[in-house]
Amino acid sequence: LRVLIAEDNPVNQLVARKMLERRGCEVVVVADGREAVDAVKSRRAREPFDMVLMDVQMPRLDGFAATREIRALGERELLVVALTANAMSGERERCIARGMDEYLAKPLDESRLDEVLALASPRSRADASTVPSVAQTR
16 A cells, blocks of 8 residues: 655654554655645555555644645545644544545554554445445444
8 A cells, every 4th residue: 555644743754654664554644734745645546545544633734734735636535634632532433524535543552543544445445435434333
């Protein structure tokens, strides 16, 4: 899988990158939402991303605004997963309501990361028309 990590914290970038690379993912890391939108645009025609791990709070352009811009590009199939340290009740629903597909709390839990990666696999996306998404079943 080709995964874009949009995260401004260098330690969180490193941890997420290592977790994904151990799972065989091709990883690109950017430091803010503006860079995330630009990365999605630049790779749309060739080797598009399968998933974006999008930090919610970043400088220049936060994760919600970046997701809105990515969706405005027509990127409806791209799985955008919110990353946030705010694990309060209702946060997942707030992220999904603002255009994201799923939610991961920081620090990342490896089993939850595996669940989300399964959603981004080409086979999962091909079956998406007949199987409810995680967002629909939780």
